[in-house]
Amino acid sequence: MHAFVRWGAAVGSALIVVVVVAVGAVEVLGRRTWSDVPVPPLDVRDDPALVTRGEYLVNSVAHCPACHLPLPEAKTFRPLSRPDLKGGQVWELPFGRIVSANITPSRSHGIGAWSDGEIARVLQSGVRRDGRLSVFMQAGVGALAEDDVVAIIAYLRAQPAIDEPVAESRVSFLGRVLAALAVRPRRDGALAEAPLMEASVERGGYLARGPANCVGCHSPSGIGSGFLPTAPLLAGGLPAPDETDPTMEIVAPNLTPDETGAATYWSEADFVARFRGGRVVAGSAMPWEAFATMTDTDLAAIWRYLRTVEPVRNDVGPTQRPIGSFRLTP
Template sequence: MRRIIVGALQLFFLVVFLLASALTFHTWRTWDWSYDDVPLPDVSASSDPAVIARGEYLVYGPSHCVECHARSFEEFQKVVNNEKVPLQGGTRFEAPPLGVIYSKNLTPDKETGIGRYTDGQIARMMRYNVRPDGRASVAPMMPFHNMSDEDMVAIISFLRAQPPVRNQVPENEWTVPGKIIRSISSTFKPRDAAIVKPPKVAPEEKPTRERGEYLARYVANCVGCHTPLHDTTFEPIGPDFSGGEEFEPMPLPGVDMQTWFRTPNITPLKGGALMKFPDRATFVARFKVGGRQHPGTPMPWEAYAKMSADDIGAVYEFLRSLPASDGATGEVTFKKTD
């Protein structure tokens, strides 16, 4: 009997060893895999002032690029104060269990920014989540894959027109668990070409449901924060826009770092956040005022306040058209004690 137990234990540990070895080998081979075969979108930056102005609106407004691509949280305080700062990158984001992520330099510096890359390489990163060097990016948190060609050209054109800022940003620091997650989670792979179906032209800037869905899903990323995600793989685990995703506070002056945020349900559920606004006008008014009622909230109020009334109204019309989904309806702040 003792011999059988010993043999069973040996077999068990052998299986565990083989599985661990297979996972280690798979991670080593694939966590930083090259996807350079993903095609480059056929887009080219424009020097047309109207196109560049449109790009500036998108970058500092609905797409809120500055929320991540400022130099630091200290400099981001200027954004909170409604000052414009360059998109030179460098903000350090602690992202357990993945590691440390640094936002990249989006100015056209030829050594440290996007001046090193072609328009197609920039567009591929935005649309397919593939960096210019062929590796997968952490950019899937911004769902630009179905942003229109027109808007993508506008953004790239504006980024090209900025003054270059020399700022060498550190490489991301991946933990061992982070490398494993990158090797197995679809979140950190190139986007499936089957879902990349961008329109040539964006829906007209009017307060319509169609325009609102385009903004909420592919430009302003309402869906990214207001949808619950798996803590490890960052894949959706609940209905779109149903809320419940938890965020630590931004480390700004005077912020209580123990006060975390839980995104609210923004479907038309009774008791949900959206239903606090009886009509489009009150929704637009709140966003145009901007301002952070809760210090440290990751909600980009300053950027959204720069959106046109028609664009904000379009988001409202889209959200009101959704089916009500069960989800987070409680307080948006809570104390994190662990």
């Protein structure tokens, strides 16, 4: 009996030590910063041609307003009217309550006090000014060419400042576990120059993996990859709750040219027309508003790129459906 109690106490205290150490490790590693990711030395000129190029990237291709506007504007904005990127969209997630930032040039509430290099760093790797990692920026923005980054910064700087605060994102304990174990800044070797604006496979591949980030949603991704897309690229995403209807879930379909792909039997003209048509599924994460104003050339480039991707057999089922209703029967 005494021995039993002693063993019980020993095992109990060992467990407590393990839990305390694990929680401590999560609290330390999960709050770590990434200030070692270098701030690129940049000095962006105030040049109208750059601003115009940046405007197209920010509002149409890279769909920044889809995240940096509150709902419902984030799903109804008009890209050509220069939406004010005041932030404030909220995502209630198991790993935290994430709020998009005010990215207007406000010095008190936006990015007016950030250097060009600091803005470039968060765009290229997700690392914020204070070294904290933004999972949304790291996984939500694809690999951008350096000249596109410069154009984006020129455009952001040229917008009116909005001196309105948004709440800070709050990461939960689970979020810190993920930050400690899985989430890392993206460090992709950036192209110096974006491929020429022509309907080439090369340009389409850059847009789909980079600023338009089709791969980010249309590929499997999860905790293991730090929410970055994993193989098979473009073969369809994983179902996510429909934010506009809690009984439904939405999945990004397979875009590879397989018979299970969503656009396999479309023509290039059908593809462009589908993008001009805009949103059909109200709660879809796909930034249809932004993409509807992409040029014919860029949409054709993406289409041509998608035709060159390895076909992958993956039937994701109906894109919008009651939660849990779809099971693939072999």
